[in-house]
Amino acid sequence: MIVRESNNQIDTLAFQLSKEGKLCCGDSFYIKATDEYYICALADGLGSGERANDSSSAISTLVENNHAEDVDVLIDLCNKELKDKRGATVSILKIFFKTKQFTYSSVGNIRFILCTPSGSYIYPLPLLGYLSGKPQKYRTHTYDYEEGSKFIIHTDGLVLPAIKSLLKKGESVDDLSKQLEEYTLTRNDDLTYIVGQLF
Numbered sequence: 285m286i287v288r289e290s291n292n293q294i295d296t297l298a299f300q301l302s303k304e305g306k307l308c309c310g311d312s313f314y315i316k317a318t319d320e321y322y323i324c325a326l327a328d329g330l331g332s333g334e335r336a337n338d339s340s341s342a343i344s345t346l347v348e349n350n351h352a353e354d355v356d357v358l359i360d361l362c363n364k365e366l367k368d369k370r371g372a373t374v375s376i377l378k379i380f381f382k383t384k385q386f387t388y389s390s391v392g393n394i395r396f397i398l399c400t401p402s403g404s405y406i407y408p409l410p411l412l413g414y415l416s417g418k419p420q421k422y423r424t425h426t427y428d429y430e431e432g433s434k435f436i437i438h439t440d441g442l443v444l445p446a447i448k449s450l451l452k453k454g455e456s457v458d459d460l461s462k463q464l465e466e467y468t469l470t471r472n473d474d475l476t477y478i479v480g481q482l483f
């Protein structure tokens with residue numbers, strides 16, 4: 285499955301494949317670009333199949349229904365949503381075009397990296413663990429970005445040996461997606477990545 289969201293501030297693409305031989309995907313995502321901001325939520329449900337999807341799709345639906353909220357509010361809503369479900373690793377990214385800032389919060393093993401045109405990388409460290417409705421501390425930070433920055437967020441089903449150079453080399457979202465293709469051909473897990481370029 286490929287979903288594209290673009291406006292004059294951002295071009296972004298989400299790509300998802302289930303584990304080989306599986307119909308039901310345990311990863312879920314939501315991406316949306318408005319005139320003011322871009323929001324992206326990615327969740328990897330614990331376990332596999334329908335129970336994993338039950339948790340992760342609850343996250344993507346929650347963020348879809350509340351995308352105007354701040355990231356720190358959303359991550360806590362996500363945690364509460366997973367009470368009585370199995371649990372999920374969750375990342376939420378929100379980019380504010382006017383101030384050229386983004387806020388990111390993550391619990392678990394979803395990876396995020398942003399590369400600026402001047403060659404620096406922003407690589408927020410996630411909190412270990414997963415959300416399951418238990419009281420939980422979060423790590424939510426806001427960063428500045430430059431025009432032309434590129435980013436990738438991906439679940440652990442995508443294994444990338446040289447993520448920094450790949451991100452630096454990619455000239456566009458389509459180019460990044462093309463470069464990532466070879467890493468999606470064999471997989472032992474559900475796989476989701478979201479790439480974006482900021483204008």
Ligand SMILES: [Mn+2]
Nearest residue numbers: 328440441473
């Ligand atoms: Mn996974």
